[in-house]
């Protein structure tokens with residue numbers, strides 16, 4: 001009996017799909033705290049982090065989703081084109097300072113078209129900077145198929161989506177694929193949480209409590225380069241090598257458990273959620 005249970009448990013876990021996602025953007029975090037950072041430094045922090053991530057994914061032959069701002073894609077068009085050959089590219093807005101709660105969707109459409117022009121292919125997914133999504137009705141006018149902006153947790157000072165769905169749902173023709181949070185306590189599984197709440201041990205517990213067959217993990221390339229600016233400690237804690245090593249070990253742990261790594265789009269297709 002015990003063996004059967006073990007077997008069934010293993011079969012359930014094998015179905016887990018880890019959807020690594022990276023928000024490729026201008027590193028404007030210091031400006032949020034009124035700390036000066038030059039344009040060049042903002043791009044460089046993310047650029048250097050992106051190269052590290054790409055190497056890591058290559059090493060384990062994993063596919064992921066990169067939500068890029070049009071500004072970043074314009075700055076490094078060759079690199080983004082190269083990323084699009086192995087991974088999925090989504091849209092993270094025109095500029096990272098955009099707040100789509102206030103502005104219309106015109107800039108989102110421009111961003112989508114601009115990025116598509118740079119990579120020479122269609123993009124399907126959107127993620128709003130700072131989770132400020134314009135809403136499904138507005139988004140449906142822009143031609144996106146899915147959105148991955150909803151983070152169903154409470155982040156003081158930013159948003160409270162604690163009671164929102166952890167599951168995939170559809171509204172106004174847009175499929176929402178929320179960020180990973182666990183059952184019960186809604187332990188989030190993203191870069192900030194991994195850096196502040198105990199690294200690998202925390203990530204394993206949160207993943208085990210996830211209980212769905214997909215987990216969208218969100219990171220920022222700039223986290224993987226040590227943050228030197230005088231931003232609050234919780235925003236830069238364990239950045240650079242520390243979070244990089246945690247993510248590498250987490251990938252190894254997931255692979256050892258038979259989890260699959262996919263882009264958001266491939267997962268939605270494989271599950272027949274999109275045709």
Ligand SMILES: [Zn+2]
Nearest residue numbers: 023025129130
């Ligand atoms: Zn962002």
